[in-house]
Amino acid sequence: MTRILIALSLFLCSSVYAETRYYLVEGAMELPTGRRVGTSLSLAKRTVDRAAGKIEEVVLSMRGQEPALETITLIQIDGEKVTLSSPQGGFSGQGKLRGPEWDWTQMTFTVKMDQGTTVEGEDEFAPESITATKRVLGSDGKLQIIIRESGRTISETLYDLLRNRLKSK
Numbered sequence: 001m002t003r004i005l006i007a008l009s010l011f012l013c014s015s016v017y018a019e020t021r022y023y024l025v026e027g028a029m030e031l032p033t034g035r036r037v038g039t040s041l042s043l044a045k046r047t048v049d050r051a052a053g054k055i056e057e058v059v060l061s062m063r064g065q066e067p068a069l070e071t072i073t074l075i076q077i078d079g080e081k082v083t084l085s086s087p088q089g090g091f092s093g094q095g096k097l098r099g100p101e102w103d104w105t106q107m108t109f110t111v112k113m114d115q116g117t118t119v120e121g122e123d124e125f126a127p128e129s130i131t132a133t134k135r136v137l138g139s140d141g142k143l144q145i146i147i148r149e150s151g152r153t154i155s156e157t158l159y160d161l162l163r164n165r166l167k168s169k
Contacts, residue, residue: 018043022154025130027042031145041061042062043080053078056079057095062169073086082097091111093111095107105124107122117144127153
């Protein structure tokens with residue numbers, strides 16, 4: 001009986017500290033000249049886990065006729081500083097959070113992609129929305145593209161429905 005109570009207490013405590021939100025995100029890609037060169041649509045699942053000291057973002061992105069691509073980003077938190085990486089490989093970097101602890105409103109970051117490009121980003125979080133601006137720099141340091149994204153929260157049911165249909169293609 002004691003084991004069950006301890007396990008239940010641990011489960012309840014950890015679930016209080018982990019919160020997941022789901023987003024439908026629209027993106028626009030622009031050249032440094034301002035000319036729009038593409039759009040994207042993404043589904044995002046963002047879990048803020050206090051007990052583990054991390055944020056996990058799972059993003060399923062669609063651009064043009066290409067198959068949907070899923071990327072996982074792990075954000076390890078140390079105070080207001082963060083380390084970004086992906087268990088799939090592909091990038092790593094550093095960043096900084098702003099706003100009330102565990103209820104942050106902004107993250108700025110720089111990640112280095114395995115192919116040599118650098119992404120400088122700024123994400124803003126509100127209770128019902130998320131926005132992001134990413135600047136992609138070539139290995140020579142020159143700006144190649146700007147990506148502007150904005151999204152709104154959606155239900156877990158809608159997220160699962162859309163994700164399952166898009167992943168099956």
